[in-house]
Amino acid sequence: MARFLMITATSGTNHDLAVMFSNAAQAKGHEAEIVDLAELDLPMFTLARSKDPEKTPDISGLIQKMMDSDSWVIIAPEYNGSYPPTLNNAIAWMSRDWQNFRSMCTGKPVGLATHSGGGGAHVIMAMRQQFSFIGADVIGRSCQSGRNKDANPDTIDAMIDGLAR
Numbered sequence: 001m002a003r004f005l006m007i008t009a010t011s012g013t014n015h016d017l018a019v020m021f022s023n024a025a026q027a028k029g030h031e032a033e034i035v036d037l038a039e040l041d042l043p044m045f046t047l048a049r050s051k052d053p054e055k056t057p058d059i060s061g062l063i064q065k066m067m068d069s070d071s072w073v074i075i076a077p078e079y080n081g082s083y084p085p086t087l088n089n090a091i092a093w094m095s096r097d098w099q100n101f102r103s104m105c106t107g108k109p110v111g112l113a114t115h116s117g118g119g120g121a122h123v124i125m126a127m128r129q130q131f132s133f134i135g136a137d138v139i140g141r142s143c144q145s146g147r148n149k150d151a152n153p154d155t156i157d158a159m160i161d162g163l164a165r
């Protein structure tokens with residue numbers, strides 16, 4: 001039994017995809033929780049804000065959920081050939097505590113998924129680069145869906161199996 005955290009960057013079709021991943025994990029006897037970064041509504045990271053305790057958001061709950069889980073699935077739509085600001089922003093806030101952030105991410109099994117306007121190949125590439133850079137163990141298989149292509153349930157099942165270590 002593994003504990004999964006599904007991290008969605010947006011609250012629409014990608015949140016729906018996070019629910020599909022969560023249901024698939026639970027059907028296999030795993031624990032699964034969803035975090036919606038858009039719902040967290042973090043202020044935009046700036047160096048000035050990060051140095052002002054009154055303007056620094058409390059992200060301890062997010063970090064605790066990430067630490068407590070064995071594997072993450074990152075689910076995000078393609079925005080201009082990359083990933084949305086909600087994801088980039090959350091990573092920037094978390095990385096303020098660089099040492100702990102690195103150790104939390106190092107070797108973490110990570111799967112990538114998207115529901116985008118088009119094919120979503122660019123957002124998968126961008127997230128693969130990002131999560132590899134921070135030390136995660138990003139699995140090769142990803143789930144791409146969009147306006148003209150539904151998510152493949154067999155891919156979701158295979159990814160859950162590949163991430164349940």
Ligand SMILES: Cc1cc2nc3c(=O)[nH]c(=O)nc-3n(C[C@H](O)[C@H](O)[C@H](O)COP(=O)(O)O)c2cc1C
Nearest residue numbers: 010011012013014077078079080081115116117118
């Ligand atoms: C600012 C913005 C930029 C976008 N850029 C792209 C893009 O480069 N490629 C693409 O396929 N879709 C693009 N889209 C479409 C979204 O990927 C698509 O609508 C996605 O399903 C939105 O996810 P959501 O329903 O979870 O909010 C863009 C949408 C927005 C709002």
